[in-house]
Amino acid sequence: MAPKAGKAKPKAKGDKKKKEEKVLPTVLDVTVEAPDYTHLTLKGISTDRILDVRKLLAVHVDTCHITSFSLSHEVRGPQLKDTVEIASLKPCHLSIVEEEYTEELAVAHVRRLLDVVACTTAFGVKKPEQKPAPATDAAAEANKPGSPGSVVAGGGGGGGGGEEPMYPPPKLGEFYDFFSFSHLSPPIQYIRRSTRPFVDDKREEDFFQIDVRVCNGKPVTIVASRAGFYPSGKRALINHSLVGLLQQTNRGFEAAYKALMKAFVEHNKFGNLPYGFRSNTWVVPPVVADSPSVFPPLPTEDETWGGNGGGLGRDGKHDHRPWVKEFAILAAMPCKTAEERQVRDRKAFLLHSLFVDVGVLKAIAAIQNLIPDDKSSHEKANGTASSVPHTQQIGDMKITVTKDKADASSKSDVKLDGSQAPGVSFDELAKRNLLKGITADESATVHDTATLGVVVVKHCGYTAVVQVPLDAQLTTVVPAQQDIHIEDQPEGGSNALNVNSLRMLLQKSCVQSPGAVQRLQSSDPEENMATTNFVRKIITDSMQNLEGEAPRETRPIRWELGACWVQHLQNQTSEKADGKKSDETKDVPTVKGLGKQFGQLKEIKKKSDDKSGKSASTKDSTSPNTNDAHSDNTASTKEDKEAILQKALTEAAFQRLKESETGLHAKSPDELIEMAYKYYDDTALPKLVADFGSLELSPVDGRTLTDFMHTRGLQMRSLGQVVELSDKLPHIQSLCIHEMVVRAFKHIVRAVIAAVDDINDMAQSVASCLNILLGPFPEENNDGKCGEDHNLRQKWLEVFLMKRFGLAWKDEYSLDLRKYAILRGLCHKVGLELVTKDYDMDTPHAFRKSDIISIVPIYKHVACSSADGRTLLESSKTFLDKGKLEDAVNYGTKALAKLVAVCGPYHRMTAGAYSLLAVVLYHTGDFNQATIYQQKALDINERELGLDHPDTMKSYGDLAVFYYRLQHTELALKYVNRALYLLHLTCGPSHPNTAATYINVAMMEEGLGNVHVALRYLHEALKCNQRLLGVDHIQTAASYHAIAIALSLMEAYSLSVQHEKTTLRILQSKLGSEDLRTQDAAAWLEYFESKALEQQEAARNGTPKPDASIASRGHLSVSDLLDYINPDDELKAKEMQKKQARAKIKGRTGQNPSELADDEDQRSPPPNSDQEKFSSQREWNRC
Structure with a gap:
């Protein structure tokens, strides 16, 4: 929530607070003079350094082609080091000074140009030669983001469900469209190392020659030298940059390059330029499909031009490090x-x-x-x-x-x-x-x-x-x-x-002869059948072995469980110290909607005092001031157990355990194991589900689900128990089932890969395996083999889930399976790279040999960053959740500084700190600074983590909201639709994050005047939240509030009052009357009631009341709301609005609707500022 200035800020508490405020970062304008004497204004942060300025210049359209330069300052002098803080530069005015090239720098400069223009050729998907059915064409048209009227059921995405989704299933073939500028003419067709001899004698400062073919010209040979680039034999035309030279010598290139830069600005004028990408996603860039045997690298990783796959150690210098x-x-x-x-x-x-x-x-x-x-x-x-x-x-x-x-x-x-x-x-x-x-x-x-x-x-x-x-x-x-x-x-x-x-490329055979490509495409039927039988035998044999497997007697324990257990015991101790407050501070809202199994957690909370006979007695027996009658007997036992534990631990570790005041130091290792198991089953698992229900945690895929469980020390083998505990959280059940299915299939794919003896047979074997695992249901295809494969697949799932997760498979689970989500999870876990295209998984042969491009390594290691930084991040999140924004900013800033110092400002681990601080600043109303931080996070996540990584997805959604608050609504809609596309690809439409994003889309559509489109999205979000979270959840209140806002823009104020009353009722029961969100809802309700009264007065004076027939019904039902939104009623509503507008013009000439909104909202938040109050940001950003 972003309260009004002064509304959420507590009064100053002494000089210490004021001193802390002074060191908080602020937005800083950095003026940079380019080599052509033009001045650029960059938006930086006061904590930025020269390195950050260089990064900003690299994503500015006027300077992205410049690579070899230094920055100078009129006071600090030339060649400023990357570590210099820009806040120390007075004035903050820098100049770009072109520096001489080395051969390595000249190669890097060529690579940069190739990188900048790569988006015109690398990401555009060629239309398939197959002629799609007319229905598919219609669906493709309807699949454009922002067209909520289009509905596509089922499809290759799998998992239909009863109701048709508002947003069509995502098309995998459109994955790279967001980054593609293939509609533009490529400024450069190619750049190659030239083998031609130098026209003039090669001088010492000349490095190499390149052959460049621009969009409309013949190849030209250019010499790279220490001072810059010049056409072969024309040294007088030397230019420091390759772009400058080509613009100077070729009008066609100049026009094409300008068109590309203009398109970049239209794509996002604040940066986030679509270059610098790496092939780090399970679907490969479309350009790879044309030459799968050589895998054309993106320029960043092109070794021909000095690129590589990142990391250190390739040069062998550290092989024998001690x-x-x-x-x-x-x-x-x-x-x-x-x-x-x-x-x-x-x-x-x-x-x-x-x-x-x-x-x-x-x-x-x-x-x-x-x-x-x-x-x-x-x-x-x-x-x-x-x-x-x-x-x-x-x-x-x-x-x-x-x-x-x-x-x-x-x-x-x-x-x-x-x-x-x-x-x-x-x-x-x-x-x-x-x-x-x-x-x-x-x-x-x-x-x-x-x-x-x-x-x-x-x-x-x-x-x-x-x-x-x-x-x-x-x-x-x-x-x-x-x-x-x-x-x-x-x-x-x-x-x-x-x-x-x-990666290990699997399409090597296609380079042998021109006809080989065709053979790969068509796949030999006999070869296909042989590999299919090969896969079936592996599944059958593996199933027999699995059925005869004896259960493991010992339950494994992750070390994180012990850390969380100690934290839990310490929290219990502090709660007991608060006396009666401990009962009042229990988070009752989080215990609702979690199903019958939640009684277990309630029991724990109830027993926390009653059980003091057991748990507290053990603690009391270890306490020095115990008055137990059997203290003499227990003392010797306690000393014996302490002695056993002291032998197993270092002196420092034992002392830490003793000082934790948990009493665990007086337990034997065997007792600790039993107590840990009890904590695991009775507290840790139910608490996890409670946090899922409250949206304290909101996983969107198997990766985030695994991270959340592992950080709490929970084993993935407990997914079956999580499903049982989450019987009132269908989206969590769905995620868990999908993750179990992915893990069951992962073992089969790995077994197939291990069984293949000839690497040239690998692609066909993997394709056959995927066809069996993700094939159609028997009713979807008449092929008899489909029925056999389905039964085999189903049997494997039933046995595997029971053996590994203790979950009995139910037929209804099959109805909810989303095949693209399973395919994505499989590729992540096994290490597969596939062609980017739409896979028709309703056919028995959706995957062909040519679709399996490569196998990539999967590796695991412990994460090593800064524990102090992570603790500060968690503190910042906690303060944000409590609405203590000043503390949240303070801790978030410290966390970022700590992680930057440990991991570096542009490492993938630092991106999370940028993202969290951006959200915290957003809630304080500092949208500019929030946007700068979130853009940094997005740039890192795209290039370092992957284009569909959950953190990347979240950055798109957050950044969209920030752009919206800065009144760049069309840009915001572009980014929120990208987030929505990825959400549908990963967690599907039935997820709270998807519903929250619908609210965001609605606010943006509303900002563009598409109120009826916004209402459709809001209705979908409300329906989703009610179904997934319950009718009295905070996110459901968010939907009611957003609908109230949208209806108010249609001047249906009476109906807005009804929806806002429901919002207020839910928030009062969940958060209490003192919470800022509750107070905001009360203010909105007061505003809507005043507007409704004005409207009634106008009606009494003869002005028609547009919403009379609707508002009398209170909340619209699903069918009523759909009727209200349909085109007929839309026309009626427009007519009513026109009549009212004419009536108002007589009294308020010269005012437009936005001006009216500004005038009307001086005593309450403006209608379009509700975005941060109840949208996805508070809940989503906890991920």
Whole structure:
């Protein structure tokens, strides 16, 4: 919520608060003089540095083509370092100074130009040659964002459901349309290294020649030199930039380039230019489909022009780095204060990032060396050769590669928590992880060297474990004064390793002959049938093995569970200290709507006092001031247990546990295990579901669901229990079922990949596997084999879900399955890259050999950033949720500063801090600064995480709202439709985030005057929230409020009053009368009532009342609202508005509707400012 200035701000509390306010960042205008003496004004933040200014120049249309330059200041002088803070520059006026090129810089300059113009050729999808049915054409027209009247049921997306969705299923073939400028003439057709001899004698300052073909001209040879670029033989025409030279010498290029820059401005005049992308998404750029055997790289990753897949370690300089010694030094570095930890965390982050990059690169190289050997070893007995691990030692780094089993029922024993350690039982591992968790502090990750020095890589049917063995002697002998010397990451941490760049191409055979491409497209029917039978046999055999599998006796434990458990016990202690307040502060709203299983959590909350006989008695028995009659007996037992635990822990860890005041230090390890299991089942799981219900957590796909569970120490094997607990949260049930299905299918695809002996058969085998797993239902296709495949698939799901998740499969689950979401999840987990096109999954052969482009590695490692930074982020979120905006900004700013210091300003881990601070600032009303931060987050997320990553998706939605508040409504609608497209692709239309985005779309349509379109979206959001969350949820109140606003714009004030009354009733019951959102709703209700009275007075005076027949009904039912929105009623409403407008003009000449709104809203929030009050931002941004 963004309250009015002064409304939410508490009174000043002394000088300390004022001092903190002074250091908060502000928006700063940076004036930059370009080489052509034009002046650019960049919007920066007071905490920005010169590096940030360079980034801003790189996304400005006038300077994006300039690469080799420095920045100078009239006072600070020339060649300012990247670390100089712009706030220290007085005045904030900089000049671009062109610098000489080196050969490497000249190559980078060519790459930049190719990158800028790539959007005209790389992202446009060629229309398929197949002639679509007329119905499909109609659907394609209706599929444009913003056309809510179009409805497409079912389709390739799978999962129909009873009601037709308002927004049609997404078309995968349109994935890259948002970035495509293929409608423009490409300014450059190609740039190639020239093999021609130099016309003049090559001078020392000349580097190389390139052949350039522009849009309308013949190839021209250009020389790259130290001073710039010039046409071969025409040194007098030298220009510092390639764009400047081509504009100077070719009018066709000049026109095409200007048209492209104009299109960039129309796309987004604030930046976010569509270049700099990497192939990091499961659907490949459309340009790849034309040459799948060579996979044309996007310019950023084109090694021909100095690009690469990011990361460090490709040059081999760090292969023999003393990892053991340096990890030991890290563990011994001082870390008592926040300042010491920041220094240590920076070193740890840099070293661990480097270790992961080198480890992944070496693991992939080791795997690729083994793949050709499979052909020769295939003649041996199946599994004999593959069971022998391949071991390689590179310096301190040990790499062990094993062949995966061609059995989908087999469990992977390779885990980051040490499961792969020889001689460690599951019982011992669970105990070790729990003890790590309950004694964890800010240094838990860095001090656990055994886990920090592990990377697990899966690729092409192999698993590689990269380890730095722990040297016990070294960890104790290392002097504390030793330091680690390691280079900073270039460009602020951007261009981290894109693991997709290490792909294994599967379409190699198509380069052998021209006819091979055609054979790939058509696929040999016999080959197709052979691979299909091959996949069926793997599934059948795996199912037999799975059915005979004995259940695992020991439940695994994640260390995060122990940390969350301690936090929970400490919170209980503090609540009890508050006495009666503890009962009043229980969050009753979050316990509603969670189904019958929620009684369990209510019971826990009720028993928290009653159970003091059990839980408190154990605590009391460990307390020094206990008065228990059996204290003498328990004292000796307590000492014995403490002694056992002290042996298992370091002295510092045991002391931390003792000082936590939880009493856990007096328990034996076995007791701790039993208590942890009880906490897991009775508290942690129900609390997770409670947070899902309150939208404290709102996962949108399997990745976010997994993250939320793992950070709380919950195992994914508990998804079945989550489904049972969430019987009143259908969207959570749907996400869990989809994730279980994806995991069930993942094992089959991995088994198929492991079973393929010839890499040339891999694409066909994977395609056949996907056709079986995602094939049509028997009723959708008459092919007899479809029925067999369906039964096989269904049986596998039933057995796998029962064995792995304890969930009995129900037939209704099949009706809700969204096949694109499953396909996306599979590609993420297995590492598949597919052609970008619309897959018709209602046919038995939706996937062809040519659709499977490559397999990319999947790797796992522990996250190493800043625990202090993450804590500050969580504090900022907490204060935001409580409406304490000043504290939220303060903590958010500190968190960002901490993460920038540890991870760098442009690393993927820092993007989350930018995004959160943007949301916090947005709620304070600082839309400009919020927009700048969110644009930074989006740029990082697109290039570092992927174009459909949940964080990228969220950035689109947030940025759209910020643009809307800055009154750039058309731009906002463009970005919110992108967010909506991705939401439909991932979580579908039945999700609270989708409903919240409908509200956002409605507000923007309303801002453009499309009130009836807005009402349709609002109705859909209301219907969705009522169905998913309940009629009395805060998000449902958001829908009622937004509909009230929209109706008020149609002057249906009586109806607005009815909807706002419902909003106020829900908020009063959920949040209380003191909450700012409740107070805002009361203000809106007062406003609507006053307008309704005015309207009634006007009616008594003879002015027609447009909404009389509607408002008398109160809330519109679903059918009534649809009737009200339909075209007939729309025309009637327009006529009424025209009559009223004519009547008003007599008394208010010269005023337009927007001016009226401004005049009318001086004593209440303006109608179009409701966006931040109840839209998705408060709930969504908790993701």
